[in-house]
Amino acid sequence: QQQVKQSPQSLIVQKGGISIINCAYENTAFDYFPWYQQFPGKGPALLIAIRPDVSEKKEGRFTISFNKSAKQFSLHIMDSQPGDSATYFCAASKGDDKIIFGKGTRLHILP
Amino acid sequence: DSGVTQTPKHLITATGQRVTLRCSPRSGDLSVYWYQQSLDQGLQFLIQYYNGEERAKGNILERFSAQQFPDLHSELNLSSLELGDSALYFCASSPYPSGPQHFGDGTRLSIL
Numbered sequence: 001q002q003q004v005k006q007s008p009q010s011l012i013v014q015k016g017g018i019s020i021i022n023c024a025y026e027n028t029a030f031d032y033f034p035w036y037q038q039f040p041g042k043g044p045a046l047l048i049a050i051r052p053d054v055s056e057k058k059e060g061r062f063t064i065s066f067n068k069s070a071k072q073f074s075l076h077i078m079d080s081q082p083g084d085s086a087t088y089f090c091a092a093s094k095g096d097d098k099i100i101f102g103k104g105t106r107l108h109i110l111p
Numbered sequence: 112d113s114g115v116t117q118t119p120k121h122l123i124t125a126t127g128q129r130v131t132l133r134c135s136p137r138s139g140d141l142s143v144y145w146y147q148q149s150l151d152q153g154l155q156f157l158i159q160y161y162n163g164e165e166r167a168k169g170n171i172l173e174r175f176s177a178q179q180f181p182d183l184h185s186e187l188n189l190s191s192l193e194l195g196d197s198a199l200y201f202c203a204s205s206p207y208p209s210g211p212q213h214f215g216d217g218t219r220l221s222i223l
Binding site: 098 | 113144154156159167169201209211214215217
């Protein structure tokens, strides 16, 4: 019940296309859902986060869509660029508990 | 730059040895987290300290231990090293017991 399942494991998208990464969770007590972006040789960096009282949050080309009833959330990257090529992790937490991370998605944007 | 400093960046050692990884959190952050990242294994949470006290424990082996010092820096000690311990070890920090975490750039540990 503590897991966060992320898919796909890897994704290849053409430049200018939309990249979509999906995550599902079981624990309905989760109340914080961040996404992290990790470039090779670097640590993960917080990209965008959402709480379950909203269904969508947008920051620039990055959008989180949240479906509370389905216990799913997704990251959409619009107009994907080669510089977006990285590993993306979804995550979830509740209250003061530790963050549970998904296994990551390796995104490659073709130039 | 996240403000979290990890040293050393790379460490090469042999099986059976012991190493210490060091983390300095962002200024003002009281929580320190340690993670292990292996190929295809994602981020495995090891342990969390908050203001010097152990707060949460994850999949940390008995051969591993950690502590947070009064100046809030933290050390992760890995002993009786095995080939399977080769991985990236990340430290993260946050101001509170939970919430957004800021990661360092990791220590790459290679066991020969």
